[in-house]
Amino acid sequence: MAEKTYVLDTNVLIENPKCIVQFRNGEQNRIVIPYAVILELDKLKKDQRLGYVVNQAIAVIQSDQLLSILPPYPISEEALKKNCDGLILEEIKNSHLDDPIFVTNDRILQIKAQLYSIRCEGYRDANPFKSESERFTGFVEPGDNPIPNSFRWESGHPYFLGFNEEKSIDYSHKVWGVKPRSVYQNLAMELMLNQDIDLVSIQSEAGFGKTYLALACALYLVLEAKNNPFNKIFVVKPVVEIGAKMGFLPGDIEEKMAPYIRYIRDLVVKLHEGRQANRIFLDAEAQYVRFNPNKFEILPIAYVRGMNIENAVVIIDEMQNLSRTETRALLTRMCEGVKCFCLGDSRQVDNPYLNETNNGLNWVVKKFLGMRNYAHIVLKGERSRGPITDMVLRSGL
Numbered sequence: 211m212a213e214k215t216y217v218l219d220t221n222v223l224i225e226n227p228k229c230i231v232q233f234r235n236g237e238q239n240r241i242v243i244p245y246a247v248i249l250e251l252d253k254l255k256k257d258q259r260l261g262y263v264v265n266q267a268i269a270v271i272q273s274d275q276l277l278s279i280l281p282p283y284p285i286s287e288e289a290l291k292k293n294c295d296g297l298i299l300e301e302i303k304n305s306h307l308d309d310p311i312f313v314t315n316d317r318i319l320q321i322k323a324q325l326y327s328i329r330c331e332g333y334r335d336a337n338p339f340k341s342e343s344e345r346f347t348g349f350v351e352p353g354d355n356p357i358p359n360s361f362r363w364e365s366g367h368p369y370f371l372g373f374n375e376e377k378s379i380d381y382s383h384k385v386w387g388v389k390p391r392s393v394y395q396n397l398a399m400e401l402m403l404n405q406d407i408d409l410v411s412i413q414s415e416a417g418f419g420k421t422y423l424a425l426a427c428a429l430y431l432v433l434e435a436k437n438n439p440f441n442k443i444f445v446v447k448p449v450v451e452i453g454a455k456m457g458f459l460p461g462d463i464e465e466k467m468a469p470y471i472r473y474i475r476d477l478v479v480k481l482h483e484g485r486q487a488n489r490i491f492l493d494a495e496a497q498y499v500r501f502n503p504n505k506f507e508i509l510p511i512a513y514v515r516g517m518n519i520e521n522a523v524v525i526i527d528e529m530q531n532l533s534r535t536e537t538r539a540l541l542t543r544m545c546e547g548v549k550c551f552c553l554g555d556s557r558q559v560d561n562p563y564l565n566e567t568n569n570g571l572n573w574v575v576k577k578f579l580g581m582r583n584y585a586h587i588v589l590k591g592e593r594s595r596g597p598i599t600d601m602v603l604r605s606g607l
Contacts, residue, residue, distance in 0.1 A: 215240045215307050217280075219298065219314035220250040222333045224260060227267040229333065230274060233313070242307065243271060245282040246297040263340075280305050295319050299326045341556040341566045343413040343575040348397065348587030359407055359585035361397060368397055373582040374406050386426040386434075387484035392591040395423060401585040402427040402551060405438075409541075411529075411552040411574050414589035421527055422477050424551040428523040429487050431549065432505070439547035442522040443490070445474055445508045446540065448531040448561070471508050474527070475499060478506070511536055520545035529554035531561045532570030541574075 216233045218241065223229065230241050248271075255264045271277060280301045295316070302310055303326050312323050312330045323330040349361050349368075356362075356371040361379070363369070368379045382390060383399040390396035395418070401410045402424065412420045428443045479499060481487065490506040491499060501507065511532065524544065526532070529552045532540070544550060554571040566572070578584040 213239055215242060215310045217242045217244060217302055217307070217310045217312045218247070219312065219316065219319065220247045220254070220294075221315050222313050223247070223251070223267040223271075224254070224263055225315070225333060227263060227270050230270055230277065234276070237276065240278065241274070241276070242278045242280060242305075242310065244280045244298045244301045246294045246301060248279065250294050295322065299323060299328060302326070302328055341572045341575075342579070343411065343554075343556045343572045343586070344588060346575060346579060346586060346588075347590075348401075348585070357580055358582050359401065359404070361587075368393060370400065372404070372406065385423075386429045386481055386487075388423065388426040388481070390423075391419065392589075394587065394589045394591060395419060398423055398587050398589060399427060401587060402549075403431070404585070406583060407585050408548065408583040409550045409552065409574075409578065410584075411554075411571060411578075411586045412589060413555060413571065413575075413586070415555055415557065418589040418591065420553045420589055421474070421525075422481075424525045424527075424553055425474075425477055426481055428525060428551070429481060429490070431523050433487060433489060439521045440523050440549065442504065443506045444519060444522050444524045445471070445506075445527060446511060446514060446524060447471060447474075447508065447527045448511050448529075448536070474508060511540065514540050514543055517543050518545050519543050519548055521547035522549075524548060524550045526550065526552045526570075527554070528558075528560075529571040529574070530556050530559050530569045531564065533561070533564060534568070534570065534573045537570035537573055540570075 216239060218229070218233070223243075226232075233239060234241050251264050251268055254260050255268070257264070271279075283297050283300045283304065295318075298319075299312075299322060302312060309329065312328050313333055314320060314323075314330065315332050320330045320332070346357075349363070350357055350371070352362060354362075358371070358373040360371050361368040362371065364378065370377050370379055379397060379400055382396050383403070385399055385403070390399060398410075398412055398420070401407055412424070414420050425443075431438055432440045432443055478487070478490070478501075482491075490502055492502050493500065526540065529537070531554075541550070552571060552574050554569075556566050556569055556572050559565060559569055561569070575586050579586060
């Protein structure tokens with residue numbers, strides 16, 4: 211097959227910094243980057259949302275010895291910065307490349323390329339923007355440097371790369387009557403039950419059971435597991451409303467929180483029906499279930515400041531709605547004998563002041579990845595909570 215010359219636009223590099231390897235196909239094709247694209251990356255590296263992925267793209271370009279960079283079109287730097295799209299096309303036209311293929315997902319730029327008689331195509335394997343909590347799935351590729359408490363595939367089974375041990379996960383957990391519905395749920399349980407891991411973060415789209423699994427593991431650790439220091443479960447949840455605001459609610463803290471935590475209460479009752487957990491209720495048979503505050507407590511984030519949490523399992527739900535400051539304030543409340551599960555989906559940020567990368571869940575992955583007592587995993591699979599949710603996830607709604 212004849213060698214092709216691909217010229218890559220900025221948006222292609224941002225959508226997948228490793229696309230260079232795909233386009234080269236070994237050493238079959240030639241990859242070229244316009245100088246104007248380098249300028250655009252330099253400008254975007256300060257963007258709060260895109261900065262980290264731009265830096266990844268720059269690192270790939272720097273390390274690639276076979277890649278070529280087109281010389282700048284002979285006009286001023288200031289003019290280059292103002293009209294990068296037009297200058298990219300000028301650079302390609304004046305480069306004397308042999309039948310270059312310009313790859314961009316900017317449709318207006320595709321039309322302009324046609325006017326310049328430049329072959330053009332879109333990046334067919336483009337993925338939606340991904341944060342660190344989505345990009346690092348909990349698995350490393352064969353040959354990559356192992357990350358503490360990650361997995362890799364070996365002989366069809368996930369292989370655990372723990373800080374203190376390595377083993378094949380060829381067995382399935384059953385925790386508080388809950389059996390995993392996928393290999394990823396089983397691995398999440400493996401991480402949450404591991405005595406050497408203090409902090410586990412779990413990323414997934416809606417419906418893959420992260421809260422249910424975390425509650426099942428917490429019940430087991432507090433009520434059943436031997437030689438564990440845990441005697442209480444805390445569930446911490448940011449209170450962020452979707453849609454129209456409900457205004458002030460009457461009653462004590464439990465009554466005020468009731469609309470926001472109903473799903474947690476329902477999940478705990480479901481687990482209790484499968485296997486009794488009477489000690490976490492004041493009266494498990496009452497029509498309105500109330501939790502025993504000595505064993506199970508749900509807290510809004512505002513009530514955590516000043517607390518010292520010890521000998522407990524802490525579940526932080528919907529962590530994508532916490533800021534970096536709130537995340538730091540919350541995690542620094544954790545004393546001896548604490549195991550913490552951080553749950554969320556960085557693509558479902560409801561807090562108007564946060565985004566896919568600037569949120570508590572993503573900050574945890576960014577700062578803690580590689581530490582000996584931390585682990586992260588992405589839950590996925592073909593089935594979520596039901597067929598309608600499955601349609602939403604498949605369609606990308």
